[in-house]
Amino acid sequence: QVQLVESGGGVVQPGGSLRLSCVGSGFTFSNSGMHWVRQAPDKGLEWVAFIQYDGTDGSEKYYADSVKGRFTISRDNSKHTLYLQMNSLRAEDTAVYYCAKRSYYYGSGSANHPYTWFDPWGQGTLVTVSS
Amino acid sequence: IQMTQSPSSLSASVGDRVTITCRASQSISSYLNWYQQKPGKVPKLLIFAASSLQGGVPSRFSGTGSGTDFTLTISNLQPEDFATYYCQESYTTPFTFGGGTKVEIK
Numbered sequence: 001q002v003q004l005v006e007s008g009g010g011v012v013q014p015g016g017s018l019r020l021s022c023v024g025s026g027f028t029f030s031n032s033g034m035h036w037v038r039q040a041p042d043k044g045l046e047w048v049a050f051i052q053y054d055g056t057d058g059s060e061k062y063y064a065d066s067v068k069g070r071f072t073i074s075r076d077n078s079k080h081t082l083y084l085q086m087n088s089l090r091a092e093d094t095a096v097y098y099c100a101k102r103s104y105y106y107g108s109g110s111a112n113h114p115y116t117w118f119d120p121w122g123q124g125t126l127v128t129v130s131s
Numbered sequence: 132i133q134m135t136q137s138p139s140s141l142s143a144s145v146g147d148r149v150t151i152t153c154r155a156s157q158s159i160s161s162y163l164n165w166y167q168q169k170p171g172k173v174p175k176l177l178i179f180a181a182s183s184l185q186g187g188v189p190s191r192f193s194g195t196g197s198g199t200d201f202t203l204t205i206s207n208l209q210p211e212d213f214a215t216y217y218c219q220e221s222y223t224t225p226f227t228f229g230g231g232t233k234v235e236i237k
């Protein structure tokens with residue numbers, strides 16, 4: 001079955017760095033766009049970043065404004081692994097970080113703009129930014 | 132795009148019909164998904180493209196709407212449905228989620 005397993009979370013001081021990993025299995029990882037989504041303690045969900053499937057330097061990458069310039073999403077398709085490099089961490093980055101697979105379909109009238117959703121999700125990894 | 136869910140919480144009884152609304156700040160056609168999250172658990176996809184039921188999700192869940200106004204309806208509420216529900220737009224980045232609706236036991 002499709003499975004995503006995150007790792008790399010932990011406690012880091014403000015201004016510090018951390019790299020999260022997400023290993024995918026049970027699907028063709030190299031053909032799948034991937035997202036990072038986070039959830040601060042007792043708060044709602046916030047999309048963080050997306051990378052398209054090929055992972056080359058020219059591949060599509062998108063970021064939430066709240067992390068742009070500090071976080072970098074990348075992937076190694078040979079290792080079926082998605083990464084999130086987080087630099088200049090702030091207290092407000094404290095959250096459970098989930099990786100999620102981009103799922104999609106082209107409905108009638110959406111030939112150039114598929115319907116997409118996050119599914120499945122990994123179990124999450126907790127990042128705590130605190131001194 | 133801002134996504135506004137209402138109510139933020141509600142109390143209901145087993146067997147009730149529950150309706151949660153989600154409003155987008157601009158038209159998003161049918162690019163709207165619904166997720167369920169139980170405490171300490173991973174979000175689970177219920178509905179995609181506004182009204183398409185994800186495989187394995189009970190038919191008591193249904194989604195309607197297009198443009199800016201959407202609803203998630205749970206008919207015949209079951210004990211396992213007590214959770215927090217999120218809408219999410221997939222029209223464009225940043226793929227904004229609504230603030231969530233917590234469904235509690237009355």
